[in-house]
Amino acid sequence: MKKIVSVSSKKDLAAFIDFPHDLYKDDPYYVPELFIAQRDLLTKHPFHKHNQVQCFLAYNGDKIVGRIAAILNNAHNSYNKVNDGFFGFFDCVNDTEVSTMLFDIATKWLKGKGVTGKLLGPVNFSTNEPCGLLVEGFDSSPFLMQTYNYPYYAQLIENFGLQKDVDLIAWHWDGQAYDDRSVRLLDSLQERLKRNNIIIRKVDLKKFKEETIKLREVYNSAWDQNTGFVPLTDDEFDYLAKDLKLILDPDFALVAEQNGKIVAFGLALPNYNEIFKKIKRGRLLPTGIFKLLFGKKDIQSIRIYALGVIDGYRKMGIEACLYGTIIKEYKQKGYKHAEAGWTLENNTMINEAIKAIKGDPYKKYRLYQKQI
Template structure:
């Protein structure tokens, strides 16, 4: 077992080995964020599944190593180091590419622990032949990318990260520089959108070529395949893009199925062809935050009750896409506004929603930024992905 030390042997960093180490890796954030009112404890079972080969299909195309930092025998930090072989095959100009590895899931009591962990992750990546790091990613670019640098004063929505604000300085002190910024937009949805947007939506609703429909959960697999096709096409030229495999879409579909309400996920058809989609999820973090990540003894019942019919639920739009052949056209923005409005109406009337969040959005995605600003939404959270040459 390889180890590294920093500061006269005060801190040791070693690979996770065995169940006890994995338990310690999973449990650490619950202690570090115990007094942070805005941290939402993840369900331990979900974190364990994320980190388990054979359960998370990310391991089918990635090498992953977890590390723990200890001081005097006590766990003081953790980090993951990983190489996504699908990412290695992507063009360099899209952010990933040959020789690019990643680390993520960083949590540390203090700067010395963080520095030792990052150094060990970098060493592991170099030993695997990597010459560049893009981080933090936990684990995939599709999971929780980036470090929270703006928005620590409110809780994250479903499937979003929350990090100690000290981490930014600790990471940057090791020579990491901004590669990309990811932002989320917050908007009030009760009053509806500006008159111009309403006119664009009304015009589209009169167009017989356009159909905006909700997904059919009775055909869940087929609908998931349709969304995957649009997503892989729509995002294929985006910075950081890595294709989603069939097994990953099945895995994500299984995980999201309890959160899926068919009237909150829209598919846009043009002349009978599915050309765009928008996925909206009720913010289950509202409940998970209250049960503190514990399903037992009563958390499970409370969670199931809420999932059955979310009430007063804030909404998050984590994903949307329009086929490349329509991008940069007026039709693309019209379809986006129509799907947003269709979901807004349902969210307000059926689920009692008053606010929603759109993101992540790349800071140079001018099309999505224009759409977000047109409906009077404001940036409320920012995440940074860093770059460093080894």
């Protein structure tokens, strides 16, 4: 007999986090999330201070066959002047009855919270975190902080009446197969920026707290026109920055600064998913911690996680300088693969710029919507 259970205990939460490990146990491309990180995200993240999340598990008899989280993002609704609800953390066996039960309970819960607009997702918890359903590019593992799922998920979601809202594109470079024009022009581009008192520098980790305050302003300004964007609160940005500091390479953490004001930043991250893939069920103990500590030197790829320029400073060559500096470091460090993204499919300016440096649009993620 199939049933839905609300996650209400530590045992339920552990089962919720662990379900994908069993579902994907035979999938060569699956990367387990770290248990401790998922647990903290679902219980301690500052998002919970102003918003609500309810997780659900689907059972067939005593076996878990699906999961979903219903998410009431008050900040999204206030910022965008809507009354929507989200779903996230969706994983399910290939069974329309089970997926429908999950979407039904999430919708019912959101309605009970007063939501009258759209059901949107998948997001974990917003577009500031991993989001989108993989719909193209199933032949490789996801990069750090990207989602992954079976191809049949799209049909399960669409069977519930959810339709495409927008697609998100991830771009790939293999080895040295990129256009290094921005590297060759780097010196002249930087000289041109200097004439406007703009310099490119690395983030100062010794003054990380002060840097974080400035970076938050840029982040909330540079992405404010993106679909589904919600400004991060101070606590949320600090939480994100603290996590990123643990894994960033200072050579890939860059800012553009004019007279002490940060006007842009670019951040690429070592692709720790190469290590996480080897950590069974996402558990750092007893042996996972050693794989994490000693595996960094063997990482072969990076993800260009974010590159944003505030309004009034675009089309000045800052983007090219940031990309050029990242590519230069990538080349010097001998990495073999790089991913950038995601980018919105309708962001023509940035997509054309990435194509110009030979980016390959190799994965596509989809956000769905349905009127509740």
